[in-house]
Amino acid sequence: MSRPEERPRLADVFPEIAAEIVRLLRKDDASLAETVHELRYYGHCLCRPGCQAVLTAPAGSAGTAVCQLEDDGEYMIWLSLDPAGNTITDVEAWGDPPWSQSTDQ
Numbered sequence: 001m002s003r004p005e006e007r008p009r010l011a012d013v014f015p016e017i018a019a020e021i022v023r024l025l026r027k028d029d030a031s032l033a034e035t036v037h038e039l040r041y042y043g044h045c046l047c048r049p050g051c052q053a054v055l056t057a058p059a060g061s062a063g064t065a066v067c068q069l070e071d072d073g074e075y076m077i078w079l080s081l082d083p084a085g086n087t088i089t090d091v092e093a094w095g096d097p098p099w100s101q102s103t104d105q
């Protein structure tokens with residue numbers, strides 16, 4: 001496995017989503033919002049066929065906490081957090097997330 005700093009940043013791969021997460025997260029968890037620009041992109045979640053999540057931590061890092069971000073925009077975003085609740089481990093979006101075009105349906 002390559003080291004985390006060799007991974008692309010989520011903010012570089014999906015700038016729109018990263019910006020949207022920061023914008024929505026600032027309303028309820030500003031300290032978590034601060035971490036978004038440092039998140040790395042670990043590829044699509046392969047937990048089940050058609051899963052719309054992308055990983056921002058190695059697979060299996062997620063705890064049970066989920067942070068739901070909702071907006072009147074075109075998509076809704078769910079963030080999974082690690083067991084300590086201070087790291088976003090994956091990002092799942094419904095609606096028309098920018099990465100939906102690249103998944104096999």
Ligand SMILES: [Zn+2]
Nearest residue numbers: 045047051053
């Ligand atoms: Zn998944």
